[in-house]
Amino acid sequence: MAGLSRRQLARVLESLEDFADPSVELEQYLTPPDLAAHLTHLANLQGDLDRRVIDLGTGTGMLAIAASLAGAERVVGIDVDPNALSLARHNASVVDSDGGRIDGLEWVRGDVTRHPFSITGATVVSNPPFGAQRGNRHADRAFLETARELAGVSYTIHNEGSQAFVESFTADGDGEVTHAFRATFPIERRFDFHTADRETLKAEVFRIEWNR
Known part of the structure; x- marks a missing residue:
């Protein structure tokens, strides 16, 4: 599946399964396939998939699988939840069996x-x-701190209104926000505190170059 367009990549990612029993404490939500496709397509255009890719808190494996399909040859997904990792492995195997290139x-x-x-x-x-x-x-700050330790470049998704915080944190770490864009984050009703069957959150995505 090399050379997939952003739209084609999103279509493949739509086949990934969501959490059957998500953890409210871990805030386990499915990263929207179109957002994952947008993020990894941008990373590919920037040449960032030529490096090793690490997906922090991989969950369903959405971003790790998207990065692999977009051209990354070495991808690692890390998560504290063993059930999430089992789901991520399953999702990768389904994509792979359908003809997707899931190597490394x-x-x-x-x-x-x-x-x-x-x-x-x-x-x-x-x-x-x-x-x-x-x-x-x-x-999200803890995840940014780890990204700063490991990354030459990082892509993170945050709640709307996070730009000032992200830019300040990045500047303190001798980094630079090079790209920022807004995205929608649809969420299906899954926890008791949800009052609507479907809600759409507004999110912000940042690409950061960490100077070393």
Whole structure:
């Protein structure tokens, strides 16, 4: 499936399964296929998929699988939840059996904030928790801190209104936000506190170059 257009990539990603029993504490939501396709298509255009790609908090494997399909040859998805990793493996196998090129894709169980990686200069992709749950506030900051440790460049998805925080954090880490765009994040009703069958959140996506 080399040379997929952004639209074709999104169509393939639509086949990925969502969480059957998502964790509210981990804020487990399916990254929208069109957003994953947009992010990884941009990463490919920027030449960022030529590096090792690390998907922090991979969940369903959406971003890791998207990166692999978009051309990355070495991709690692890490998640603290073993059930999420099982789902990610399943999703990758389904795409692979349907003719997708899923090579060099690894899955690692681990805490993003206490990761096992010793590399630098990677491309990090992540859809971190937005910090909506009690005890999870500023969770996206922890993911950015890990991205700063590992990445030459990173792509992260944040709740709307995060730009000032992300730019300030990046500047403090001697980095630079080179791209920023808004995206919609549709969420189906899945937890008791959800009051609507479907809600659309507004999100912001950032590409950051970390100077070393």
